[in-house]
Amino acid sequence: EAGVAQSPRYKIIEKRQSVAFWCNPISGHATLYWYQQILGQGPKLLIQFQNNGVVDDSQLPKDRFSAERLKGVDSTLKIQPAKLEDSAVYLCASSLVVTAGDIQYFGAGTRLSVL
Amino acid sequence: AQSVAQPEDQVNVAEGNPLTVKCTYSVSGNPYLFWYVQYPNRGLQFLLKYITGDNLVKGSYGFEAEFNKSQTSFHLKKPSALVSDSALYFCAVRVEGSARQLTFGSGTQLTVLP
Numbered sequence: 001e002a003g004v005a006q007s008p009r010y011k012i013i014e015k016r017q018s019v020a021f022w023c024n025p026i027s028g029h030a031t032l033y034w035y036q037q038i039l040g041q042g043p044k045l046l047i048q049f050q051n052n053g054v055v056d057d058s059q060l061p062k063d064r065f066s067a068e069r070l071k072g073v074d075s076t077l078k079i080q081p082a083k084l085e086d087s088a089v090y091l092c093a094s095s096l097v098v099t100a101g102d103i104q105y106f107g108a109g110t111r112l113s114v115l
Numbered sequence: 116a117q118s119v120a121q122p123e124d125q126v127n128v129a130e131g132n133p134l135t136v137k138c139t140y141s142v143s144g145n146p147y148l149f150w151y152v153q154y155p156n157r158g159l160q161f162l163l164k165y166i167t168g169d170n171l172v173k174g175s176y177g178f179e180a181e182f183n184k185s186q187t188s189f190h191l192k193k194p195s196a197l198v199s200d201s202a203l204y205f206c207a208v209r210v211e212g213s214a215r216q217l218t219f220g221s222g223t224q225l226t227v228l229p
Contacts, residue, residue, distance in 0.1 A: 004158070033217075042119075042205050042219030043159070056215045091158055100147045100209045101166045104217065106158030 002026065004107035006092050012113045018080035021110045025074070025094030031055075032069055033104060034077050035091040043091055049075065050098050079112075087114045117142040119208050119220035127226045128196050136191040136223045138206030145211035148189040150180055153203040153222075162204075165189060166211075176200070196227045 005024040013019050025032050031050055035043035046065065048056040051072035060067070064083070069075040079086055089111050093104040118141045128134045140146055147166050151159040163174025170182045180191045189206060206220040 040221070042207075042221050044219070045216050048215070058216075093158075100211055100213055101164065103149075103161045103164070104159075106151075106160070108156065108158045 004092055004094055004105055006090075006107035006110055008110055009108065010111050010113075012115065013082055014115050015084055016081040018078065019082055019112065020076055020078045021090050021092075021112075023075045023077070023092030023107060025092070026105055029094035029096050029105070030072070031095045031098045031102070032075050033093040033095075034067055034075070035093065037089040037091055037109070039088070046077070048098075055098065082112075082114045084114050087112055117146075117208055117210060117216075117218045119206050119218055121204075121206055121220035121223045123223050124221075125224045125226070127228060129228050130198055131195050134193050134196040134200070134225065134227070136204050136206075136225060138189045138191065138220060139187050140189060140206070140208045141187065142208055142210050144213075146189075147209045147211055148180075148182060149207040149209075149217070150174065150178070150189075150191050151205045151207065151219075153205065155202075159205060162191070198227045198229050201225055201227045 033048050034046045037043045046060045047067045049069040052069045067077045089109040091109045093106045095102040095104045120139045149164045150162040153159045165172045165182045173179045203222050205222050207217050
C-alpha cells in the first residue's frame with residue numbers, strides 16, 4: 001500500500017513570496033489533515049478535511065494560508081505572503097474514517113525555510 | 116480545551132535497559148490517547164493507542180503504554196531498549212466522541228546508547 005505522498009520535500013523562499021505544497025493521501029482515505037511542525041514542537045493542526053469539506057480550520061491563519069481538497073482526493077496548502085515565522089515542516093496526514101480513535105498516517109513532510 | 120505534556124525533552128537509556136517516556140494529559144471528557152514516533156526526515160508513525168478497556172496497551176516494535184486515569188498519564192514503556200529505538204516520540208490526545216483536533220505534546224527525544 002502506497003503511503004501519503006507530499007511534494008516538494010524542501011522549499012526555500014524569501015518573505016512575502018508565495019508557496020504551495022501538495023499532498024496525495026492513501027487511496028480510499030476520506031479524511032485529510034495538514035499540520036505545521038515548528039522545530040522543537042509537536043505538530044499543530046492547521047486544517048482537517050472530510051472528503052472535500054472542511055471539518056476544522058480553527059487554527060489556520062486565514063489571512064495568509066489557504067487549502068483546498070478538490071474532488072476529495074489530493075490537496076494543496078498555500079501560503080501567501082510568507083512570513084519568517086512560517087518556517088516549519090508541513091505535514092500531511094490521512095485516515096480511513098473520521099472518528100476519535102482513527103489512526104492517522106503521515107507523509108514525510110515539506111520543510112519550508114523563509115528567509 | 117485539551118492539552119498534552121511531555122515533561123522530558125530528552126531521555127537517554129543504555130541498550131538493553133528498560134525505557135519510559137512520560138506523558139500527561141488534560142481533557143474535558145474521556146481521552147483517546149496515542150503514541151507516534153518520528154525518525155529523522157520522516158513523517159510520524161503510529162505506535163499504539165488507548166481507547167477503552169485494558170489500561171495496558173501493547174503496540175508496535177515491543178512498545179507498550181499504561182493508561183492511568185487518576186494520574187492522567189499515559190507513559191510509553193519498553194522492557195529492553197534497542198539502539199534503533201532512538202527517535203522523537205510524541206504523545207497525543209483526542210476527546211471521546213470528537214473527530215476533531217488531535218493535540219500533540221512537544222515531543223521527547225529518546226537516545227539509546229550502545
